[in-house]
Every structure is written in C-alpha cells, then in structure tokens.
Amino acid sequence: MADENPIRIRRAFHTVVSPTNSLLKLYRSALREGATREGWMAIEGPVIVAEALREDLAAGNAGYARSASRIRSVLVASSATEQFRDLLEQLPEDAELAQAPDAVFRSVAATVNPQGIAALVEVQPPEFVSILRQREPLLLIGCGVQDPGNLGTMMRSAEAFGASALATLKSTVSPLNPKAVRASAGAAFRLPMYAGFEEGPLFTELDHAGVRTIAADPYAPAAITACDLRGPLAILTGNEAGGLEPELSRRAESRLRIPMQPGINSINAATAAAIFLYEAARQRGLK
Amino acid sequence: MADENPIRIRRAFHTVVSPTNSLLKLYRSALREGATREGWMAIEGPVIVAEALREDLAAGNAGYARSASRIRSVLVASSATEQFRDLLEQLPEDAELAQAPDAVFRSVAATVNPQGIAALVEVQPPEFVSILRQREPLLLIGCGVQDPGNLGTMMRSAEAFGASALATLKSTVSPLNPKAVRASAGAAFRLPMYAGFEEGPLFTELDHAGVRTIAADPYAPAAITACDLRGPLAILTGNEAGGLEPELSRRAESRLRIPMQPGINSINAATAAAIFLYEAARQRGLK
Numbered sequence: 001m002a003d004e005n006p007i008r009i010r011r012a013f014h015t016v017v018s019p020t021n022s023l024l025k026l027y028r029s030a031l032r033e034g035a036t037r038e039g040w041m042a043i044e045g046p047v048i049v050a051e052a053l054r055e056d057l058a059a060g061n062a063g064y065a066r067s068a069s070r071i072r073s074v075l076v077a078s079s080a081t082e083q084f085r086d087l088l089e090q091l092p093e094d095a096e097l098a099q100a101p102d103a104v105f106r107s108v109a110a111t112v113n114p115q116g117i118a119a120l121v122e123v124q125p126p127e128f129v130s131i132l133r134q135r136e137p138l139l140l141i142g143c144g145v146q147d148p149g150n151l152g153t154m155m156r157s158a159e160a161f162g163a164s165a166l167a168t169l170k171s172t173v174s175p176l177n178p179k180a181v182r183a184s185a186g187a188a189f190r191l192p193m194y195a196g197f198e199e200g201p202l203f204t205e206l207d208h209a210g211v212r213t214i215a216a217d218p219y220a221p222a223a224i225t226a227c228d229l230r231g232p233l234a235i236l237t238g239n240e241a242g243g244l245e246p247e248l249s250r251r252a253e254s255r256l257r258i259p260m261q262p263g264i265n266s267i268n269a270a271t272a273a274a275i276f277l278y279e280a281a282r283q284r285g286l287k
Numbered sequence: 288m289a290d291e292n293p294i295r296i297r298r299a300f301h302t303v304v305s306p307t308n309s310l311l312k313l314y315r316s317a318l319r320e321g322a323t324r325e326g327w328m329a330i331e332g333p334v335i336v337a338e339a340l341r342e343d344l345a346a347g348n349a350g351y352a353r354s355a356s357r358i359r360s361v362l363v364a365s366s367a368t369e370q371f372r373d374l375l376e377q378l379p380e381d382a383e384l385a386q387a388p389d390a391v392f393r394s395v396a397a398t399v400n401p402q403g404i405a406a407l408v409e410v411q412p413p414e415f416v417s418i419l420r421q422r423e424p425l426l427l428i429g430c431g432v433q434d435p436g437n438l439g440t441m442m443r444s445a446e447a448f449g450a451s452a453l454a455t456l457k458s459t460v461s462p463l464n465p466k467a468v469r470a471s472a473g474a475a476f477r478l479p480m481y482a483g484f485e486e487g488p489l490f491t492e493l494d495h496a497g498v499r500t501i502a503a504d505p506y507a508p509a510a511i512t513a514c515d516l517r518g519p520l521a522i523l524t525g526n527e528a529g530g531l532e533p534e535l536s537r538r539a540e541s542r543l544r545i546p547m548q549p550g551i552n553s554i555n556a557a558t559a560a561a562i563f564l565y566e567a568a569r570q571r572g573l574k
Contacts, residue, residue, distance in 0.1 A: 185555075259574050260573070278565070279565075
C-alpha cells in the first residue's frame, strides 16, 4: 500500500476514504467521548500528538511510578501528511497509520478548525494498589468536578507537585475528556489516573492502605498552614459551585480549609486543589 | 413614564425600543469591550448583576482598602422584568433603569443565550499611591497575561489571599474583559485594579515606594519556599505560553520559582500566580 502513497514515509500507511469505514467511525466517536471503548485516549491536533509521541519514546524513563503511554493509531488528513512528516517518521513500529481525504478528516474531527492529525493513545497507569503502597503517597481525589478544564489544570498541578495519582469518583468528568487532556498540558500521559470510583470501595481501599483522607472545606476550623500534611495522604476536592458534598466531607478523617482574607470563602476549584497540593509538597520538602 | 409600565416597580424606568437608541448602542459596544469609554464595567446576566448590587449596597464596609462599585445603569428585557423584580427594587436611587423589548435586548447582549439583564457599573479603586503607602502592600502585576479567564482567576486569588491590588502592563488583557470579570467571581468589584501601565513608569513608582519586585521564573535557582516574601512586594507574572519576558525578569529585584517535581517546569498561569500569593500570605501569617 505504501506504493500508492505519493508522500514518501519510511512507514507504510493505508488510506481510508469512506466515511463509514470502521476506523473513521471509531475516531469520530472517540474524539467526542475522549476515549475509545477500551479506554484508549483520543487526541487531536499536532501539539498534543507530538506530546504523546514524546511520552511514547520516553516510556519508562521517569524516576518514579508513572503511566506508560503508547500511540496505537494516528490518522492524518491527506494534505497535512507532508507537514507532519517528521512526527510520522518517529512513530513506533506497531502504531497503525492511516490517511483520509481532507473532507473526510474534517467530518471525523471534533474541533471547529481541525489541524489534520489525530491519534489514539493507550495510557496504562501502574496498578492502583502499587500507588497506595508507595512510601508516602499523595493522591488527589476529584469528587464531582464538572469542568473538564479545571480537572485538566488539577492534573497538571498534581504532576508538578509530585502527587502519586489522581483518582475520581463517578460524579467527576472523565480525565480523558479532550478539554481536560488539553488543559493538563501533557500530564494526562504521565500522571497515574484512576477514574470512576464508587465512594465506598475507594474509602475502603484508602483506609486499608493507611492513607489519611482530608476534605477541602472552606468552612473547616483548621487551616492547611497549621496542619501536618506529610505521610500517606488523599486530598478530596469538590465541585466548582458547591464544594464537597457534606456527606463526603464528614467521611474524611479531617476537614481543612485554605487560609483566606476575612469575608472570602472561595477560590477557583483548580486553584484550591493546587494550593492543597503545593502545601503538602512544601511540607514534604519539595525544592 | 412609570405609568406606561405594566409591571409595578417602586422605581420609574424608561422603555427604549429603537435598536439605534444611544443607550442601546452604548450597551452593545460596552458588553463586547467589557467597559464603556469612561471605564464603567459592562456586565450581563443575573448572577453577576446581583453580585454588583451586593457590592454597591455594601460600599465602604470592607475593613481594608477596596474599590467602590456603583451601579450606574441597568437594562432589562421586557419579559424578564417581573423575574428580576426583587433585584430591580433594590437598585440605588441614582441608577438609570431601562427596559427593552426582548428582541432588542437580544441584539444588544453579547452572550449566546442572553438572560435578560445587563448593567453598567462604575468601579472606583483607591488612588494607586495609597496602595503603595500601605504598611505591607502585596501586589500582583500581570505582564502579558492573554487569557481573560486566567486573569479573572488571578483576580479572585489575589483578593482571597489578601493582595492589595492588581496592576497590569499594556500587554495584558483588560481586567474588565467580560470573561475575566466572570472568572473573578465578584473580585473585580472589590480588588483595586490598575490597568494598562507602561513598564518604565510602573517600575519607577514601585521603586520609589520601596516595593520589592520579584519575577515568577520557572528557571530561577531560588524557590519561593526558601525566600522571605514579607514586606512590601510586587509579584510579576507572565503570559501562559512563554512566561515573563526575559527583559522584565532581569529588571525585577529577584527571580523566584515554584518548587516542582524534577522534569516539570510549568503549571497553569493562574495557578502559578495563586501559589506565589498563597506563599506570601502564609509567610505573612494569614490564618
């Protein structure tokens, strides 16, 4: 099939033209959902595909437990093939490479101004239990976070401040939501993420592993500045409008607030999560 | 004119019907720009108008130097008048109140799904020099921030962590941009803001007032955790993609970074500003 391709690329790739082709159907739904049914992340645009490739090539090089990201498939618009030549040439051998006429690509893309490249990435986190067994795990638990941009920003902060993982309750938007992935600026490929927990089983696992749960609660008497945030810790962070549900907050071992100017009791949800993570990292000696 | 009005409201209000009416023209452009030519903030939607009203009624009650917000004009869609009755009845006596047929209101609104109410608010900060003369001023300086949502989130964090003011260089998006105001969750009405500085004069004023300038720089050798952030302080924060311009960074008295996991050197711009402000507040003893 490579012979049919006017652009010379080391890798063979096949051309799909029918909009009802099964690969195109897969891309079309996955780019809207954020993932395929088997959980492969669907991404669109050269910046993020290049980021995924960087992670794929760097696989296993992080000095700490991180997800392994493998590019499984790349789809390019015919007219964009030459432009993305360098990137395409670096793809791993086992990644499927397909090309579609521009109009067909546009019909598959989820963005208003498609940039001619999309990919499916298998992101494999370590087993959750191995995260809990780390010496001093620090987890962020999304409880009802609705705004994917906020969740992605939390993912980025969690990675930056050395969190071990993100876990989310069912009520939280998917960490694979395309807007969350974009806002994470690459953290989605590396930070171990565990989505869709039921509340009961998650608390049970954390309890068994000896991980202390703290609830971010603006009305808590104690402030994070006055508390020890070292040791195994899970920070429960709520949704943008209402914060944590009272029942969840009660279930946590402690409730802590961020110190704020009198009369003010709320900041942006992603900002609040970052402050908790920063304070924990600071106390743990991150330099 | 109140007699012509089918809805009984204590306040008289006039009805404007022609889309070329000068008040409507004023609203139309101001809702898009974020402000009128004289700098009155243009806002849209019941949540934020109610917030502006709360600030207007609370004027001067804050225990610290804050902006004074006065509602100067409110425009409602005819069919929404009854719904906003409570709010309209609380308007200050000197606020102009106008009503427009729904279709005309829609033509004026800047949002896709207009909710039938808009307002013009005069937000008057204290004189800049009085901010600089505070005992221990803490300023956030936006240098090239482009995303209005990020700037608004920074405004919200600045208020929460007790910053004295926000100042912005010309290269930064307007703090009165509607998206910035919305993301600020009311802080735009209270936090003293000074927009559109030229770099030279701003540095001169800060220097004269003895305010130390620090640049947020991910490549700085020193981390904020290891530095004293008490005393008069201005934090320079850069744009989303490139951070601070090198020249601006050099001009600051010190360059400081946020401690992060090895290999990571960036977080969301609004998150970074919040961490600097939080750390300064923590060191100053905010509880």
